[in-house]
Amino acid sequence: MGLRWYHFAAWGAFILGLMALPELVSKGTLRTIIFANYLAIFAISWDLLSGRTGYISFGHPFLIGIGAYTSAILTKRFGFDVELAIPIAVVVTMLGGLVVLLPALRIKGSYFALVTLAFMELMYQLVQVIRPDLTGGTRGMSGIQTLTRGAVNGFYLSSVLMVIVAIAAWLLMRTRLGTALTAVGLNESAVEGSGLSTTKLKMVAFLASAFVAGLGGAFYVHYLGSIAPRALFDINFVFTIIVAVLIGGASTIIGPIIGAFFLTFLLEYLRPWLPGAERYFIYGGIALLLYMYQPKGIYYMLQSGWARLKGSTS
Amino acid sequence: MTAALEVTNLVKTFGGLTATNDLSFALEPGESVGLIGPNGAGKTTVFSQIMGELRQTSGSIKLFGTDIGLLSMPERIRRGVSRTYQVPRPFADLSVLENIRVGFMPNSVWGMVVGRPNVEQERDLALEVGFNEADLEKPASDLSMGDLRKLELARTLATGAKVLLLDEVFAGLTVGEITQISALIQKLRSQGITMLMVSHDLPALDPLVDRVIAIERGSMIAKGSFAEVIANEEVRASYLGVSA
Amino acid sequence: MIQILIQGLLLSGLYALIAVGFTLIFSVGRILNLAYGAYLMLGGYMYFWISQSMGMPKLFGVVMALALGVALGILKYQLIVKTLRGDHVAVEISTLILAVVLQAGVVLVFGDSSKILLPIIPGVVYIAGVPVTYNILAATLASWVILGGLYLFIKNTHTGRAMQAVSMDTKGAAISGIVPDHINMITWAISGGLGALGGVFFASYTQLAPSMWVAPLIISVAVVIVGGIGSIIGTLIVAHIVGFMEVSVVSLLSPELRGVFTMLLIILVLVMRPQGLFGREEL
Numbered sequence: 001m002g003l004r005w006y007h008f009a010a011w012g013a014f015i016l017g018l019m020a021l022p023e024l025v026s027k028g029t030l031r032t033i034i035f036a037n038y039l040a041i042f043a044i045s046w047d048l049l050s051g052r053t054g055y056i057s058f059g060h061p062f063l064i065g066i067g068a069y070t071s072a073i074l075t076k077r078f079g080f081d082v083e084l085a086i087p088i089a090v091v092v093t094m095l096g097g098l099v100v101l102l103p104a105l106r107i108k109g110s111y112f113a114l115v116t117l118a119f120m121e122l123m124y125q126l127v128q129v130i131r132p133d134l135t136g137g138t139r140g141m142s143g144i145q146t147l148t149r150g151a152v153n154g155f156y157l158s159s160v161l162m163v164i165v166a167i168a169a170w171l172l173m174r175t176r177l178g179t180a181l182t183a184v185g186l187n188e189s190a191v192e193g194s195g196l197s198t199t200k201l202k203m204v205a206f207l208a209s210a211f212v213a214g215l216g217g218a219f220y221v222h223y224l225g226s227i228a229p230r231a232l233f234d235i236n237f238v239f240t241i242i243v244a245v246l247i248g249g250a251s252t253i254i255g256p257i258i259g260a261f262f263l264t265f266l267l268e269y270l271r272p273w274l275p276g277a278e279r280y281f282i283y284g285g286i287a288l289l290l291y292m293y294q295p296k297g298i299y300y301m302l303q304s305g306w307a308r309l310k311g312s313t314s
Numbered sequence: 315m316t317a318a319l320e321v322t323n324l325v326k327t328f329g330g331l332t333a334t335n336d337l338s339f340a341l342e343p344g345e346s347v348g349l350i351g352p353n354g355a356g357k358t359t360v361f362s363q364i365m366g367e368l369r370q371t372s373g374s375i376k377l378f379g380t381d382i383g384l385l386s387m388p389e390r391i392r393r394g395v396s397r398t399y400q401v402p403r404p405f406a407d408l409s410v411l412e413n414i415r416v417g418f419m420p421n422s423v424w425g426m427v428v429g430r431p432n433v434e435q436e437r438d439l440a441l442e443v444g445f446n447e448a449d450l451e452k453p454a455s456d457l458s459m460g461d462l463r464k465l466e467l468a469r470t471l472a473t474g475a476k477v478l479l480l481d482e483v484f485a486g487l488t489v490g491e492i493t494q495i496s497a498l499i500q501k502l503r504s505q506g507i508t509m510l511m512v513s514h515d516l517p518a519l520d521p522l523v524d525r526v527i528a529i530e531r532g533s534m535i536a537k538g539s540f541a542e543v544i545a546n547e548e549v550r551a552s553y554l555g556v557s558a
Numbered sequence: 559m560i561q562i563l564i565q566g567l568l569l570s571g572l573y574a575l576i577a578v579g580f581t582l583i584f585s586v587g588r589i590l591n592l593a594y595g596a597y598l599m600l601g602g603y604m605y606f607w608i609s610q611s612m613g614m615p616k617l618f619g620v621v622m623a624l625a626l627g628v629a630l631g632i633l634k635y636q637l638i639v640k641t642l643r644g645d646h647v648a649v650e651i652s653t654l655i656l657a658v659v660l661q662a663g664v665v666l667v668f669g670d671s672s673k674i675l676l677p678i679i680p681g682v683v684y685i686a687g688v689p690v691t692y693n694i695l696a697a698t699l700a701s702w703v704i705l706g707g708l709y710l711f712i713k714n715t716h717t718g719r720a721m722q723a724v725s726m727d728t729k730g731a732a733i734s735g736i737v738p739d740h741i742n743m744i745t746w747a748i749s750g751g752l753g754a755l756g757g758v759f760f761a762s763y764t765q766l767a768p769s770m771w772v773a774p775l776i777i778s779v780a781v782v783i784v785g786g787i788g789s790i791i792g793t794l795i796v797a798h799i800v801g802f803m804e805v806s807v808v809s810l811l812s813p814e815l816r817g818v819f820t821m822l823l824i825i826l827v828l829v830m831r832p833q834g835l836f837g838r839e840e841l
Contacts, residue, residue: 246651
């Protein structure tokens with residue numbers, strides 16, 4: 001895998017920095033970081049599938065929602081222990097997503113994007129209509145068990161989760177699987193022409209993505225303590241996730257994290273001036289311009305900046 | 315001896331158009347055979363059917379005696395037949411080494427995750443097809459056409475191909491690059507790889523093949539040594555459109 | 559029963575109008591315009607602003623909406639599609655961002671709440687005992703007229719045939735002397751106009767709200783997937799299938815299940831026949 005000392009050093013520094021934060025910043029900032037952490041997890045999930053293989057999913061909240069609702073229903077309606085509910089939620093997310101999206105993977109890129117969008121809409125409607133006694137219908141559920149109390153503990157939990165997910169995904173993508181998935185995104189038929197089954201590869205990317213989405217969704221609902229379909233299955237949420245990945249840098253692991261933090265803090269700063277949906281106007285405008293100028297994202301800009309620095313000193 | 319590649323009564327129709335018309339031929343292991351014909355004769359269509367990119371309308375395709383007609387393309391490649399394309403299909407953002415790496419990969423997710431890339435093997439193959447050390451880390455998008463063809467050949471060989479279908483491998487190359495690729499093909503020939511080559515560049519093709527098959531409009535119109543086929547009246551007419 | 563028939567017919571006409579604009583772009587340019595629904599939203603709001611807020615004649619409002627749609631289509635093409643030069647993934651994402659930005663923009667100007675649009679033509683008529691607002695009737699009739707005109711345009715005019723050519727093979731069309739750029743621009747203009755018009759009618763059928771662009775997009779998506787690309791007739795037929803299905807579900811089962819069956823239909827078609835019912839072989 002080619003792990004060098006500076007990999008360990010970088011991750012180590014990152015973790016240490018993160019853990020030291022509660023001493024340095026206010027509770028309010030900590031809460032913002034919690035959101036950024038969860039967004040980073042969702043962003044990594046999206047990137048594992050769409051960033052790598054180019055199969056753009058516009059319905060990721062669909063997967064996140066399955067994880068969230070499953071865990072919420074199991075703990076609140078059936079009294080499951082959270083330690084059991086969350087793993088079950090993850091498995092259900094993977095299965096549910098597989099059963100439903102597998103036919104969609106057979107078709108080419110653009111159709112896939114449309115279909116995932118349709119599935120998110122479907123989920124939104126189903127959740128309100130099928131067994132509202134379980135799902136809480138249009139209004140959703142509240143009073144769901146929370147795992148932590150207070151900003152600091154919430155921060156630690158979300159950070160630990162995010163770091164574990166990030167490192168695991170990072171390690172996985174450094175294997176030949178990562179190369180193969182990137183190749184699928186670059187030229188799918190050439191991958192078939194190299195003797196590899198792209199259906200299998202896409203399925204793995206999808207399962208990995210669903211795993212993280214389900215995990216993130218389950219933990220998220222146990223942080224919020226409530227869940228509502230309107231906020232969850234919303235195109236703005238899709239937008240937030242995708243833009244976080246793109247701004248940060250797709251097909252990396254660091255990129256989605258950078259993007260998630262950048263985005264969350266930007267939205268927070270805009271809040272006093274533009275509460276509500278208008279923030280997206282400015283933010284979306286910036287995102288659009290940034291994306292069209294440098295589609296590879298901040299991570300790429302940092303990398304090429306670093307390379308240029310190294311080049312000029314040698 | 316079992317033929318390396320045996321095509322029997324191959325037919326492919328697209329609606330009213332017959333692209334491949336009852337074509338039959340066999341390649342012995344280690345043979346190098348040229349496939350020539352004018353534009354639209356159906357040469358690439360034959361390749362596509364052998365590889366499984368197109369499903370044949372009827373007829374059989376056997377690789378080392380086994381019928382591969384119903385297998386998917388990756389499965390056929392796993393069994394030892396592979397092709398290059400007139401327009402190379404590299405992984406643009408990946409380096410030369412990484413491109414070759416994809417060719418070496420096992421078709422198993424577990425294998426991909428657990429096993430490490432064999433960089434030595436990748437390097438050796440890259441150098442063998444003619445790359446320099448300096449080229450290995452270059453992204454494929456930086457390569458010249460000649461280098462792209464070498465890369466495609468390398469990746470194809472990495473899959474363990476024993477039967478190679480080469481589609482217009484000389485197209486778009488400089489004279490120097492043609493010499494390089496020809497030398498490479500001779501080397502592969504000496505290693506016993508069976509080859510079927512499509513090319514419009516007849517002079518370049520000549521020294522590389524044991525014999526030649528000529529097709530026109532999906533049917534075989536001549537076969538034999540290079541010299542025989544080139545001199546054939548029907549073949550000349552098909553290329554020139556008039557009686558030569 | 560008669561009610562289902564009539565309502566289905568009416569709704570299908572509207573859906574056909576909405577879907578055609580989307581299909582056109584996808585067929586001719588192979589581009590996925592996720593901001594297509596935004597044409598509808600903006601068309602509806604423009605009409606609302608001109609006719610209700612400013613009190614000008616309704617026809618003027620419709621015309622302005624149309625103009626806005628056309629202008630937006632052309633702008634989008636020039637600024638986004640051409641700049642991205644056929645990178646499909648980038649266009650998909652950019653149009654999504656654009657759609658969200660436009661939605662936010664509308665919220666900025668008009669506020670978040672949904673508004674009821676006064677009917678374009680007030681009054682109700684009874685057809686075979688079923689109450690039908692003149693509004694819906696007008697919308698559907700207008701849809702049919704527009705679609706008929708579009709069909710004739712595509713089949714019989716030079717430009718229309720050029721559009722067909724580009725949709726089949728851009729390079730081949732270019733070699734034949736057609737300028738794909740012009741054709742694409744015209745297509746985007748038509749698409750924008752159709753979308754905006756559809757939006758005016760759609761808004762009067764349901765409600766005007768900033769988030770109203772998602773539902774029509776999904777419907778158009780359904781029509782594209784189920785119908786396949788490449789024929790207006792196919793789009794028409796599928797729009798009717800979807801329209802009737804929705805009306806039947808609402809009347810016979812429950813109003814909340816309205817969209818669910820459409821989604822299920824999409825899944826079914828994807829599994830059984832990925833190129834759509836009327837699509838061409840390749841995807």
